[in-house]
Amino acid sequence: MLTHRQLRYFVEIVDAGSFSLAAERLFIAQSALSRQVREMERELQAALLERDTRHMEMTAAGRSLYTDARRILAVLEDAAARASHAQRGTEGTLQLLHSSSVPLNAPILALVQQHSEQHPGVSIEVSQASSEHQALDVHEGRADVGLARAHILRRFGDVHYVPLYEEPLVAVVPAGHAMAGRASVPLDALRHERFVATPHLERGGLSHRVAELCRAQGFQPLAASVRSRKWAQLALVQGGFGIAVVPESMARLAPAGVCLLPLEGGDCTTGVLALWRRDAPALVQRFADALQASLGAKVGESS
Incomplete structure (x- = not known):
């Protein structure tokens, strides 16, 4: 069974990029650090690091352990911090x-x-x-x-x-778009537009909801050449790459150079x-x- 100390040593070695620098940071002998890694490799029956006099690289097993070790150490540090807060009366x-x-x-x-x-x-x-x-x-x-x-x-x-809570969805289009001057638009009017955010098969959230509403109108959102499911989609609309359908609260924070169009129909909510x-x-x-x-x-x- 690997110990907390061994995980900490391994992460420090990888972050430092060498055994010698990690040993300095940890205030232990380099030989002791090497011995700990050998014990870890023996316990796991897998090589973790490939190294020579000038280069060190993680193996596939090493990369997997490094990712998990960082997560485990972060959870332990957070647990210790919570205990410390509780001890101090917070x-x-x-x-x-x-x-x-x-x-x-x-x-x-x-x-x-x-x-x-x-x-x-x-x-x-x-x-x-x-x-x-x-x-x-x-x-x-x-x-x-x-x-x-x-x-x-x-x-x-x-x-x-x-x-x-639920809130309305609105279409966001570039200021020079043909629909920019309209008071509102039906969702169906967007069937030939390029969307700067499209759904991912394994993700839900906003883009999934928008695609669901479009499918109910008989079309699948067309993907723009440049896309983002994050806040950047509003900047992409501003840049003329396509349109987006976003919640009203998000649309209020859109940059200049775009037009907000309420969507017609009571079901266009998120x-x-x-x-x-x-x-x-x-x-x-x-x-x-x-x-x-x-x-x-x-x-x-x-x-």
């Missing part, structure tokens, strides 16, 4: 994720501000991740709460998927989900409760 750090299509608008920021004032022992770290990755990160304990776009294709039994583990600690559950109370549409949990 509550710890809450890791909050949001997708690029769920911007930190005024209601969300007001909620975060209010929660911070009410719970000064809790610090909140905000990061961005795709909706599908949020579910995985929450499931595996790398994040506490996610703000994701429906639909999420991959579901985990230990994660809550709670609808918070939902936001709150994600958190079912066995989440109290500080996470409190924040999830605050999300539902402040932003939620008072609906039950989705299936």
Whole structure:
């Protein structure tokens, strides 16, 4: 069984690029470091590093172990930090994720501000991740709460998927586009346009919802030559590469040089989900409760 120390040594060797530099950073003898790696390779029955006098490279087994070791060490460091906070009488750090299509608008920021004032022992770290990755990160304990776009294709039994609210979708077109002067457009009017965001077979989120609505109108979104499922899609529209269909809250933050067109039809909406583990600690559950109370549409949990 590999130890925490061995994983830390191995990551340091790879990051340093040499045994000698890693030994200096770890304040141990280079021979002791080499011995630890040999023990790891013997335990795993696989070579981890290929090295000569001037070069060192990870094997396939080494690359796999390095990725897992970094993740394990990060989780252990976070656990130690939480324990330290608890020992000092504070509550710890809450890791909050949001997708690029769920911007930190005024209601969300007001909620975060209010929660911070009410719970000064809790610090909140905000990061961005795709909706599908949020579910995985929450499931595996790398994040506490996610703000994701429906639909999420991959579901985990230990994660809550709670609808918070729905908002309208709008078409975003370049300012010089033929439809730019219209007050609104039906979704069907976009069937011959090039979309700068198209769905991925293994990902849900905003692009999946847009494709679903287009298919209901009898067409598949045509892909632009340059695409992005992230915030950059608005810049691509500005640059004239194609059009996008995005939530109203995201469209409000679009750069100059684009035109926003409301989509006709009451079904052209998109939902936001709150994600958190079912066995989440109290500080996470409190924040999830605050999300539902402040932003939620008072609906039950989705299936």
